[in-house]
Amino acid sequence: MSESPRAKRIHAVKFALLVSVVCCLLITGASTGLSPLQQANKRLDRQKNILKAAGIITPDGTPSRIQIQALFQEKIETVAVDDAGNFMDPSQGQGLSLYLYREKKILKAYVIPIESRGLWGKIKGYIAFERDGKTVAGFTVYSHSETPGLGGEIEKAWFQKNFIGKKIYNAQNEFVSVSIAKGGIAALPETEQAHSVDGISGATLTGRYLTQGLKENLKQYESVSVKLRQAYQKKTVGNDMTTPPIKETN
Amino acid sequence: MNPLRKVFEKTDPYFKPPGQLSRFKGIYTATRTFFFLPSKVTGMAPHVRDHIDLKRFMSFVILALLPVTLFGMFNVGYQYHNGAAGVFEMFYTGARHVLPIIVVSYGVGFFWEILFATLRGHEVTEGFLVTGLLLPLTLPPTIPLWQVALGISFGVVMGKEVFGGTGRNLLNPALTARAFLFFSYPVSMSGNGVWRLPSPTVDAVGGATALSVGGTGGRIQEMVVDAGFSLERLFFGLHPGSIGETSAFLCFLGALFLMVTRVASFRIIIGGIVGVVVTAWGFLYLPGPTDTWFSAGPLFHLFSGGFALGISFMATDPVSAPGTDSGRWIYGFLIGFFTVLLRAVNPAYVEGVMLSILFMNIFAPLIDHISLKITAGRRIPNV
Amino acid sequence: MSNGNLTLKETFFRGIWKENPVAYQVLGICSALAVTVQMKTAIVMGIALTLVTGASNLIISLLRKQIPPTIRIIVELTVIASLVIVIDQVLQAFLYDISKQLSVFVGLIITNCIVLGRAEAFALANPPLPSLLDGLGNGLGYSLVLVAVAVVRELLGSGKLMGIAVVPQVWLEAGYAHMGLMTLAPGAFFIIGLLVWLKNSLPGASHEQK
Secondary structure (H helix, E strand, O other): OOOOOOOOOOOHHHHHHHHHHHHHHHHHHHHHHHHHHHHHHHHHHHHHHHHHHOOOOOOOOOOOOOHHHHHHHHHEEEEEEEEOEEEOHHOOOEEEEEEEEEEEEEEEEEEEEEEEEEEEEEEEEEEEEOOOEEEEEEEEEOOOOOOOOOOHHHHHHHHHHHHOOOEEOOOOOOEEEEEEOOOOHHOOHHHHHOOOOOOOOOOHHHHHHHHHHHHHHOOOOOOHHHHHHHHHOOOOOOOOOOOOOOOOOO | OOOOHHHHHHHHHHHHHOOOHHHHHHHHHHHHHHHHOOOOOOOOOOOOOOOOHHHHHHHHHHHHHHHHHHHHHHHHHHHHHHHOHHHHHHHHHHHHHHHHHHHHHHHHHHHHHHHHHHHHHHOOHHHHHHHHHHHOOOOOOOOOOHHHHHHHHHHHHHHHHHHOOOOOOOHHHHHHHHHHHHOHHHHOOOOOOOOOOOOOOHHHHOOOOHHHHHOOOOHHHHHHHHHHHHHHHHOOOOOOOOOOOOOOHHHHHHHHHHHHOOOOHHHHHHHHHHHHHHHHHHHHOOOOOOHHHHHHOHHHHHHHHOOOHHHHHOOOOOOOOOOHHHHHHHHHHHHHHHHHHHHHHHHOOOOOHHHHHHEEEEEEEHHHHHHHHHHHHOOOOOO | OOOOOOOOHHHHHHHHOOOOOOOOOOOOOHHHHOOOOOOHHHHHHHHHHHHHHHHEEEEEEEEOOOOOOHHHHHHHHHHHHHHHHHHHHHHHOOOOOHHHHHHHHHHHHHHHHHHHHHHHOOOHOOOHHHHHHHHHHHHHHHHHHHHHHHHHHHHHHHEEEOEEOOOOOHHHHHOOOOOOOHHHHHHHHHHHHHHHEEEEEOOOOOOOOO
């Protein structure tokens, strides 16, 4: 072509600008327009896992969007607690998040998010406790990268259901967490059996890391559990709406 | 004249082109050379400068593997009866479980060998005699037979035939097969329940291997001994494990035989042992956990797991090992080094030997290349 | 590469079979390993890539006389990247579970050699219609391999097809076990390798014989 180098350069700059503007508009449009839907999806996914941990939906159930939302709305309340275990207003900054499961206004269980080291990557899930503050009501894993067939078994129902009914306090009321045993728990002394679940054959390490992770996570929520347990013993939990003293946040 | 030879002489023409059965020349030649020396002497790898042919070469390896195999059978029975039975009964129990594995391994493997030999019109190679026996020795006695069949198929086809057959493979086919099984069916290949046949007299939890001990606080050596794995027991082999790996003594004896007959390279074997000893000894002086195999020390590393079997019979596979002498030293040493490294810092793969050998198999051509370069560089240029 | 002696039909089908981007050109292997554990993700990934290749080829071809040669790669990448981001956003909005499984790999379509390769090698020199067909053909060729690999991996690795268990319970009770290797990335290497082997040994498909 007979254009001068200068004209060519100007054309290039103009063209680049035009392409950038068009592309920017396209991306911004898509991103803003779809953002509410995406947020809703993330929330729904979290809600589904919390419901699973609390035992409201079965591990392999595939409830619809609407069912999940309705169940969550009806039964779960998201709260935050401060380090001392008191419920706090979410506006007062970041506390530990906690989910309360109520059935007809009576506290049934509460759900704690778990994030633990695994053998190959992070293990994320939820663990639920009954209102006595020491009995495990359910456990789910929603994200992990363990070996399928070995450590990967942590996502399976057979492994998770073993957690139900385990205590995180021993007879002396000391915090002991839940441990994943090496092999079956039948070989353990009876006092240990209440705090242990059957290990996965060939996945001793995944079990060891998850045990550590559970202990660290539960330790953080220790003050909450203590409060709930005391309240439960005084029979104040569950009969009224006094705990927690804040409004629905979700 | 030998009547058998007459039979062969009569049938020979049918199998030589343009005989009507020349398609099956491979199988025919294999049968024939089983009885009589072939008329042709090999001139290619794995035995460039020797007059013994591939079949004699491999039969020495089989001979060296025989004690290991027989002891493996005995040990499988010994573990089943927990030592509380007659020697013959224990051997019989073991053989009853181990022989089917060997038969399946040979049978399925030969099927693929013959298929490829016929399709490609080359002769059935004897390398498989060793592969077909080595694979069962690396497996736990409880392995389902269909998995053995699948494993050996993978080893022969993907480990060897896709590269063009014996002599051209990069990896040791038996270990390729084992790696396939290890990653495909981890439940049959690892854990505490698979190393011993399910037995009414011994509970399955007792079937752990020495390498799975550790990580629960304390000192590893004491923990291993407490778990029932004293050094002599590990050395002589009456403990649960893969069929052929338990007796370090017999493996090293086989290695000695192969070194003396110069079938296996002594440089690889000695290099490997040195590698394990130096690395394990070095870890003792590094800060690290005292309750894992990190601090187990040289002897425990040398006698436990599959190291003895691997370094004696698999690392020395002449096809997948380097061909230069200096390269063999480095190759052996690094196998020992990686074995201990894997056991020490990645307890997820307690058996580091398999991966170390496969890993170094891949590096063998590079090692050869570098050592040839160095040798060539040292030479005084022709004037 | 000129379009001079190819009909539209040939332009389209060439990418699907004869010059299949994965099996013949060995491009796009990274994502082919990562998303083929399940058929569902493979299909979605295949559709996403086909749309991106088709659209980018069409746009680049429309602009081909305007694009200044000095900045052509940047322009191509900008177009491709924008398309990919839009697709990624749409997936997150409408197919959240699958987008979670595909994770970064949708975003990585940007770096997929097939897209830029077709834009560079074909769209820049050809009119819009053949370019669109070429893009779609190559995208479908990639999808074909992806789905083929995924069928094998999902069937052997977890005994399912499209998430539905197809291996009868009786087999599992009889001792059948799923092949764990197939759920790991190396499993895909073997399958792709075998596919290439198979393709090359089919009569008329081998390029080695030429």
